[in-house]
Amino acid sequence: MxxxxxxxxxxxxxxxxxxxxxxxxxxxxxxxxxxxxxxxxxxxxxxxxxxxxxxxxxxxxxxxxxxxxxxxxxxxxxxxxxxxxNQSQIGNAYGTAVVIVMLVTTFLMVPIMLLVWKSHWILVITFIVLSLMVELPYFWACILKIDQGGWVPLVIAIAFFIIMYVWHYCTVKRYEFEMHSKVSMAWILGLGPSLGLVRVPGIGFVYTELASGVPHIFSHFITNLPAIHSVVVFVCVKYLPVYTVPVEERFLVRRIGPKNFHIFRCIARYGYKDLHKKDDDFEKMLFDCLTLFIRLESMMDGYSDSDEFSLPEQRTEGSINTAFLADKTVNTMCSNGDLSYSSQDSIVPVQSPLGVNNLLTYSSQTNRTVSNEVEFLNRCRDAGVVHILGNTIVRARRDSGIIKKISVDYLYAFMRRICRENSVMFNIPHESLLNVGQIYYI
Structure with a gap:
């Protein structure tokens, strides 16, 4: 040199x-x-x-x-x-990964050009030919060096593919089982107000992924245990692709079954920056929402079902303001899924043919009913709150093949153990957590 x-x-x-x-x-x-x-x-x-x-x-x-x-x-x-x-082997591994990414990108561009961009087929063919003329020689060169380090990205890709496929397959099967085994409302009504069991004081929060229907885990719970709480709330937590969900729009509440059953459904919506706080704050917000829901429900039932209130054909300025205030109140903190109220309807009290005395009697009875149910909720909250979390375990059938048994019974089970549990995601304290499990064979 x-x-x-x-x-x-x-x-x-x-x-x-x-x-x-x-x-x-x-x-x-x-x-x-x-x-x-x-x-x-x-x-x-x-x-x-x-x-x-x-x-x-x-x-x-x-x-x-x-x-x-x-x-x-x-x-x-x-x-x-x-x-x-060895730098050359690391370079071969890197080159193989880059070339495979280039090929996958080229082939994924074809449906985008045809379905999204609506490109002419001649342009699509030209793009594929020109891209493959450059990428295929590189790909062939990487194939020749698989034994010299190029096998690493392939092994990693296969491992991630197996993990993703097994997790998706078992998750879909578990969700299909929960959807198809939902409890019908006729079955709930047939149990009666006590649900065929002893209603013990307290509130039970039953967490479920279903936003509609009664989950099968509930029937499994009341079939194997001799008692259920006086108030049951099915809680479905949904995470939305938004920064935050305002507190006044977080909960959607509706009633399941008759009023004397005291069964509700609550859908709690969170943004990706909202934190699921400790159970005390969550329970307080949900309880306040239930109380507001009961008051609004009685008010809307009185407007729609009683003879003392009707809808006039001609709207006045006062009727529009009343309807606006009523609609704004319904959507403040909780929304009633059973109400068919529309912001275009005007609600105006008119003179009852039965007289003012009957109107006052109806109003006082409604207020007493609401007060009794709110007082009942307060007593149940003071008695204690229990968080009931469903845990459906997926297992392979006995007649399944060896690959399926290994994938479901060992690989999927291992991933379920190491991933974040629902109790951690929902921030549920262990002292008030009750796991109810069931096995589903696929």
Missing amino acids: TPSIAPFQDAIYWPAFVIATAAAIIASQATISATYSIIKQALALGCFPRVKVVHTSKKFLGQIYIPDINWLLLILCIAVTAGFK
Whole structure:
């Protein structure tokens, strides 16, 4: 090596080192962000076990951080670097991953050009031919180097594919079982006000993924236990793709069955930045919503079902204001799914043919009924609140193949154990948590 070349290399060593390090940092951040986005989409589609997702921005939904995936990437990076100890093999692994991504992107562009952009088929064929002319030679070169490090991204891709497929398959089967085994309202009505059991003082929050119908876990619970709480609330927690859901719009409440059954359904809606606070705050907000729902329900029943109130054909300014206030009140904190009230209807009290005395009698009876039910709710809340969480376990049938048994009984069961539990997601204290399990064979 000539002396002139040696000083030149010494001069550019540190600048090249700084640039290469910065490029590696930028590339690693892009890889991490892309991995977070893919996992987030897989979670939304039910194709990946539940992991903690931290949203780092109030304005942008896509800026997220997943601690578990970050640690997994660290482990894989150390394993690849320490395992190969060879730059050429690491380069072959990287090249194989990049070429496969290029091919997948090309083939995914075809349905987008045909279905979304409505491009002409000649343009689509031209795009495919030009892209494959460049990508296929690179792909063939990577195929020849699979045994020299190119097998690493393929193994990782196959492992993630198996995890996602098994989780999605078992999750869909479990959800289909819960949907098809919902309890009919006729069965609930046939049990009577006591549900065929002893109604003990207290409020039972039954958590379910179903937004409609009575879950099968409830019938399983009351069939095997001799008592049920005096007030039962089916709670369905939904996370919406918005930053936050206002508190006054968080709960949707409706009644299930007759009033003397004291069974309600509540859908709690949260944004991705809303925190499911401790049970005391959640119970207080839900209880206040139930109380408001009972008062609004009696008011709307009186407007729609009684003879003392009717809808005039001509609307006045006072009727419009009354309707606006009533509609605004219904949608403040909880919404009644059973009410067929519309903001276009005007509700105006008119003179009753039965006289004012009957009107006052009806109003006083309604107020007494509402007061009695609210007082009943207060006594039940003071008696205690129990959170009942359904836990449906999926198992493979005895006549299933060995691959299915391993996938369902071992792989899926292992992922269920290590993923975030519903009790952690809902922030339920262990002292008031009751898990009700059942086994479903697929």
